[in-house]
Amino acid sequence: MTETSIRTNDDVSTRERTTERTEESEDQQLCPECGGRLESDTEHGETICTECGLVVEEDEIDRGPEWRAFDAAEKDSKSRVGAPTTKMMHDDGLSTNIGWQDKDAYGNTLSSSQREKMQRLRTWNERFRTRDSKERNLKQALGEIDRMASALGLPEDVRETASVIYRRALNEDLLPGRSIEGVASAALYAAARQTGTPRSIDEVAQVSRIDEMEFKRTYRYIVRELNLEIQPANPEQYVGRFASELDLSDESEQRARELLRTATDKGIHSGKSPVGLAAAAVYAAPLLCNEEITQSQVSEVTDISEVTIRNRYKELLEADGQAQFA
Secondary structure, eight states, X not given: OOHHHHHHHHHHHXXXXXXXXXXXXXXXXBOTTTOOBEEEETTTTEEEETTTOOEEEOSOOOOSOSSOOSSHHHHHHHOOOOXXXXXXXXTTTOSOOOOSSOBOTTSOBOOHHHHHHHHHHHHHXXXXXXXXXXXXXXXXXXXXXXXXXXXXXXXXXXHHHHHHHHHHHHHTTOOTTSOHHXXXXXXXXXXXXXXXXXXXXXXXXXXXXXXXXXXXXXXXXXXXXXXXXXXXXXXXXHHHHHHHHHTOOHHHHHHHHHHHHHHHHTTTTTTSOHHHHHHHHXXXXXHHTXXXXXXXXXHHHHTOOHHHHHHXXXXXXXXXXXXXXX
8 A cells, every 4th residue: 555545544534533523512512302502501500402491411510700799899809819910019929928917817816926927927928039139129129119109199000111111220230330219210200201191300309219410310321221212291291280280170271282282383392391381381271261370379289480480471372372461
């Protein structure tokens, strides 16, 4: 028998076996009495025929959870899976965290000997979680990023991005000669710019543990060495937050955005601080909409001097053809 005929016979036998398995699976999905379609009833653990109601199988194993939930919040509270991985923790959130409450599963307070035992376990757990200097460095930096982000009211995606930037700086050995707080502040500022929720240098410097000059120097170094693509801040990105803190109307907020767009089209924004332009816009817009606001209120919220607000205010009105209000 030639090699070709042997291969042909093998192919035929393979097709026959496949056909037999397909026919068997189809037979398992059909009712043995009427040939109707079978359906699984997970509530009663049975397989029944949808045509004649014959119970084909019973006492099936339920592989779902033993609890029931009637909304998303209840489902989350009863679910016993762990939290998702996150770059905001040095171990990506994969390690065990021992709580500090000193209570058992039933809410009862632990005895003194049990508390001492749990404290020893916490100590060893922390030692195992940070096994080398690199992990200790990362843990401290990520804690600093989280603290500053909370103080600045930045969302979770900014914190995640800042954590990734800091990890890159650490892996590329950019930290020697620079403080952990400085690189963490630079990473957070860069992340806020990248995600479209910027904060001014003054705002970040106020919550940082380093002086402003070191912060600026470290930020320029990190952006240059990591080749980060940081677009110039758009003054409109500050308007929503300022308008919310000043309790401006929707009409005033929209008018402020229009003033900034007009200024951008005419090139007024070139060489000027975006925060200063945004502050002037949220001061000018309410006045144009017959709403009351003072320069001191805007200055306090935006952390921009009243002199700068007045100068940018005049430029915005002239660009918009409202010079009579200047």
